Amino acid sequence: MPRLLRDTLLVARREAAALVASPLLYVLCGVFFLLGAFVFLSLLVNFSQEAFQDRSGGYVNVTQSVVRQTFHAVHFFLIAQIPLLTMRGFAEDRANGMLDLLRTTPLGEWPLVLGKFLGAFAAMAFFVALTLAFPLAAEAVSNPEWSVVASGWLALLLASAAYIAIGMFCSALTESQVVAAVLSYVALLGLSLLSALGALTRGTAWEDAAKHFGASEHIEAFLRGELAPMHIAYFALLAWTFLFLAARVLESQRWRS
Amino acid sequence: MRIDVHNLVKRYGATLSLDGVSFAVPEGSVVGLLGPNGAGKSTTIRILTGLARPGSGSATIGGFDSERDHAAIRARLGYLPELAPTYPDMTVEDFLGFMAGVRRIDGARARGEVDRVCALLDLGGWRGRLLRNLSKGTRQRAGIAQALLGEPSLVILDEPTAGLDPAQILEVRRIVAGLRGRATVLLSTHQLAEAEAVCDRVVVLNGGRVVLEGALAELTAAGAALALRYRGDRAALARELAARCPEVRAADAPDGAVLLGSDAAPEHWRARAAAAAVAAGELLALEDRRPTLESLFVQAVAKEQRIATPAA
Numbered sequence: 001m002p003r004l005l006r007d008t009l010l011v012a013r014r015e016a017a018a019l020v021a022s023p024l025l026y027v028l029c030g031v032f033f034l035l036g037a038f039v040f041l042s043l044l045v046n047f048s049q050e051a052f053q054d055r056s057g058g059y060v061n062v063t064q065s066v067v068r069q070t071f072h073a074v075h076f077f078l079i080a081q082i083p084l085l086t087m088r089g090f091a092e093d094r095a096n097g098m099l100d101l102l103r104t105t106p107l108g109e110w111p112l113v114l115g116k117f118l119g120a121f122a123a124m125a126f127f128v129a130l131t132l133a134f135p136l137a138a139e140a141v142s143n144p145e146w147s148v149v150a151s152g153w154l155a156l157l158l159a160s161a162a163y164i165a166i167g168m169f170c171s172a173l174t175e176s177q178v179v180a181a182v183l184s185y186v187a188l189l190g191l192s193l194l195s196a197l198g199a200l201t202r203g204t205a206w207e208d209a210a211k212h213f214g215a216s217e218h219i220e221a222f223l224r225g226e227l228a229p230m231h232i233a234y235f236a237l238l239a240w241t242f243l244f245l246a247a248r249v250l251e252s253q254r255w256r257s
Numbered sequence: 258m259r260i261d262v263h264n265l266v267k268r269y270g271a272t273l274s275l276d277g278v279s280f281a282v283p284e285g286s287v288v289g290l291l292g293p294n295g296a297g298k299s300t301t302i303r304i305l306t307g308l309a310r311p312g313s314g315s316a317t318i319g320g321f322d323s324e325r326d327h328a329a330i331r332a333r334l335g336y337l338p339e340l341a342p343t344y345p346d347m348t349v350e351d352f353l354g355f356m357a358g359v360r361r362i363d364g365a366r367a368r369g370e371v372d373r374v375c376a377l378l379d380l381g382g383w384r385g386r387l388l389r390n391l392s393k394g395t396r397q398r399a400g401i402a403q404a405l406l407g408e409p410s411l412v413i414l415d416e417p418t419a420g421l422d423p424a425q426i427l428e429v430r431r432i433v434a435g436l437r438g439r440a441t442v443l444l445s446t447h448q449l450a451e452a453e454a455v456c457d458r459v460v461v462l463n464g465g466r467v468v469l470e471g472a473l474a475e476l477t478a479a480g481a482a483l484a485l486r487y488r489g490d491r492a493a494l495a496r497e498l499a500a501r502c503p504e505v506r507a508a509d510a511p512d513g514a515v516l517l518g519s520d521a522a523p524e525h526w527r528a529r530a531a532a533a534a535v536a537a538g539e540l541l542a543l544e545d546r547r548p549t550l551e552s553l554f555v556q557a558v559a560k561e562q563r564i565a566t567p568a569a
Binding site: 107 | 306307308328331334336340343344351355356359360403
């Protein structure tokens, strides 16, 4: 096994084990699922009433009215939860001295960054997997479009990866977990609201740029069932860029001290 | 691995942390890095471990440059930082297994190494316990254990006995002394008795400069003196000493004895000093008095402070 992969998996296992041992994971998981379930059930009840009364003129669609809206809400829950999951990343290791200790071993910065990323991503993938319950429940009352469900899941997984990378980068910048979480919230909210902010400059190049750089347009495309490579590449590039920056920050900190 | 430090200078903002530090650590020896707080010990260690870059000067470890070849150094280094960082959510066994992994020790060898260091540090009864639930002393021993995984050829220990009880301190000293010849050990400590007990050599830093360096045996021999107890006139003794052994300096010790010292070893002037005492009065006793590391340390640091603040 190549060294990078071996070292990355070693750190990822340790991170995943630390998360599993942490009460925070269970609290976040419970809140995530309960909020998701609340939104889903509210939408499902509303959908059932509309379908029963046929107020929509026969055009009610469980995928559009329930599944897609639930995924939208889950996407915002990700933004709310990921900074809490990633804030400990490097900040905690730096505060307790483990980061310095690991830097004196043959372990490089990249396995450390990738391992911590994979550990957090495994936890978020588990959270996202829980949302499988929602379209399965929708199946009991109607027929959701599984292609849209699949692309919605992919969107949540890709967005999780990108947002975790941003959280890791913020955690690499500071010794304080609180500061790391606040920086992550600012970055993730900024990314999500970029399209809306761009719309304020309607008709200008800024609007187009904000649309492309903001996350909302890409999420929206996935939730419409569009699996265009551009949208996949957007999140993949975002994740890679911030993991790269996190590794560079750690490298530069070594030589700044 | 031999350590050679040449003229290290390190500045943090306006503070000069290291001001031309040079010393050598022979391969296989146990060397104590001593000094008061803020002397530059931690900065020196951070440069040697690749955690900081020197402003100027260089440090080579086994021929590897600490700045350029840090990967080669890290592969051979066992390091215990001050306060022994650990992962509190891990058991002792998992933590040591993880540290063996990051030190590229795999499979059966890793398990063997964890067994070995657990036995060495008497951690057998704690292997399955979470580190957060252990006493400071036991966590410290786990920290020392991780530094010894894989039998590194260079071991740097920063305050290894902090938080240990007296029995554990003696045990750790025995373990460190046992590394002599098998690894080069650099031991940063505030405990002079610890350095005296286990070190072959010492490097004393003060204000970012080396104020004392050398083999302990040579340093104490060079400062060797005789304590003279006699009955008689002090002025007469001074006259007799000046006449019979002019190279000898005399000073009154707090315990009433007269301390006699010289650049030459005492065996060269002991008989003449005794004759001077007999001539000046009645000789009661003439005892060897070797300086302790503590007295050498205090002298070196005080001398440096006098030089730094001549008006004081």
